[in-house]
Amino acid sequence: FMLYLTGRALYGPAVGFWSAIVFDTLPGLSYSSLLITTDVPLILFWTIALYAWVMLVKRQSMGFAILLGVAIGFGLLAKQAMIYAFLCMACHAAVSREARQALRGGRLVVVVLLAFALFVPNVIWNAEHGFPPVKHTGANIGWKPPFIHPLRLVQYFGLQFGVFGPILFAVLLRASWREIRHASDPDKVLLLSFSLPVLALLCVQALISRAHGNWSATAYPAASILVTAAMLELDRRILFGVSLGLHLAIAVMLAAAPAFALQLPLFERLQFLSRVVGWRGVADAVRGKLEQEHYGALLVDTREMAAELLYYLRDEPIPLYVWPSGPSPSDQYEMTRAFTAGAPEPILFVSLKRCPESFATSFGTFTDLGMQSVTLVAAKTRMVHFCRLAEYKGEPAPAPEAPAP
Template sequence: MTLLARGERGDPAVLLAVVGAVTALRVAALMAAQTDLFFDEAQYWSWAQDPAFGYYSKPPLIAWLIAATTAVFGDAEWAVRLSAPLLHGVTALVLGRLGGRLYGARAGFWSTIGYLLVPAVSFSSLLITTDVPLLLAWALALLALHRWLDGGGWGPAVALGVAVGVGLNAKYAMALFPALTVLFLGATPGLRQRLASPQLLAALGIALLLILPNLAWNAAHGFVTFSHTRDNASWSGPTLQIGSLLDFLGAQFGVLGPVMFAGLLAAAAGLWRSDRRAADRFLLAFSLPVLGVFMIQALLSRANANWGATAYPAAVVLVTALLLDPRRRALFRLSNWLHAAVALVLVVAPALARDLRLPGLGNPMERVTGWSAAMTDLGALAAGRGATTLIFVRRADIAEALYYLRGSGLGFAVLPPQDGAGPKDHYELTRAFSPARVGPGLLVLPGEAAVPPADLAALGLRLAGEPLRLAVPRGVARSRVLTVLPVAW
């Protein structure tokens, strides 16, 4: 019997070997990458240096994961990102288990492979983002909920509560899961009585208990994370943003893959068929409404392509099962080969990041290049001028400086909010400049010929020299530019 046949029959050794091989390849790609940390990643690393139950824009789990991996492997970029491929590998195994329960061993095997090769997962395995632990928590919650509905009793109910609670500590988007659970149970005649189950109420209580420390942190800080989440929605009026909606939907063909997303739309079109399998309805209930929520968000304002990420776990299992129909064999193979090709490109590309150039596109990875060199030059400039503090006006710049100038002995601050406004990011909340800091310093502005804030004197600052320009390559044809102003106070 071939390895593939053994895998399709549910041999766990084959499944673990495949997931282990893909994960190891992605870890090796992280180690070989020439990419710098993106500024969100650098920010999460800085949070990890200050363990807490909450941060300005996100719950704490992302920082805890980075703290764990860097405590073991050090602070290199690959170590900061290490939990991404590892957790995606676990998520794939969980979805394989769910697919096996719903559709049989063959569907379980290919659900695991399908998730590993989804373009968004291949890309996400090279970065550390809040979606990574969120998707694992969502997958675990799906599996636990199905086991509970299948008569699993208290064990699956407790697992469901833990999964939802952990997911809430990854990203508040996890709050959709209990809402969708209520809708699914209420809309399914044979399950409505389960809404009043003490086990389900206990699961909800466990989830609330696990997110309680974060709620307490938010209460102590003016609920800044909730304010940020609300502001991110950016609902500004009754005007409908048709272009934004089309952009979001179009992006899903790239995020989930063209065949897989088309398969999800086809499944949605037949949602109310009387012969629809119960397993299909279960998975559609935890994928389509997620996309619906963010389609509305896109229509009213905007929605990033990844905001619908929690639709993917259920969608992958569902569409994989549909594509395994012998009549769709060609589509099944096309999807897998296309996704495998994308995954292979994304494994190789980071090692070429500094020299990569595509016709008409330039360097698609320039957002994660040039930061290390720019901050190294900035640190050397500060040392040469005897500056003790670097003052920034932009979150991206201070986040990168905190990471790449760690151990330099420099102080780091941002200009405080103006006109009585509240903090707009974590650094304005925790590192706002005060003249009580030791001087002199350098005020770092993004771009060339940047204009300093007009009210420097009101902040207790004065210019102490001519502007300086730092420019380092970020790819083949562009540079990352900073304007640096010597200041004193």
């Protein structure tokens, strides 16, 4: 809805309507809808911020400055990637006199103060708990020698044709090049300022270390309006229809794929499904172990395993704990379900890695129960390892061990 309002404010109701449809059917969005992630609130507040920025530039109203600050503040609470909004605003202000005027009269101060006021409780809480999100972000960024990875840059850039759609991304590149060479439409400059800086920054990140395809999600609300306006202005309605039809077909396929990935050969080649299917099989394997012997608790070593077992074993009356990966929590599950002395025993440890040999020093009883294979797609399997633990000695957590081959 916010994308519709933004498109309508810039180019009229037709562009607003089709921009919203285009964005809702993007391949990356269709895939993301299969998952539970913080991208949903991030994109919500990003689109609100984009609308507020458009109206602030057009009307130079303090009310829209307030809305912008609130949207950025709540967006930062959803995900740190909301900080890109300040980068995009700065880039637009660097090339647009209207944007610079919109930030005068105390409006920039209001935006920054409101965003900071909403985000500062989170900063305080993080300071008290060792900044786990910062550590998580640092691990994701992964800056370490060598700092040049051209193949990863090519891979990231190529993935954008899948995330945004092959036709739309090609149109975006062409429209961007045309506006960079000769800026003819201030509204397109605004939209490019809220998409190209994000893509450029992540291309640099991919070259230095790595970047996942979905990290560019915030670039595509503005880009959706831009390519829709460009294609409708140039009367590329057939090309627009082909792109939309392709995306709708992909959306239907992605919606059906997880349910039929193990039954229909059509989906067996979709290797990206290997991360989202098979978890029910993992849970069934765990349930089988629970039926063989009475256990007081489950213990896992990753947030992914914790999330999946909490969902698929939600009807099992057994507590689940997470073995700490370090001296301070690295994710939500390590904070709220950290393993401590006094957990009911015996304990069933479940992992995609071999049971750590260091458990022998942390527990008086340590029995490796072997592993079990779970079928995925594309002839892949997921190996699940089990071990039985009892008589916890209160020893420090072991260092993470390498995954089993």
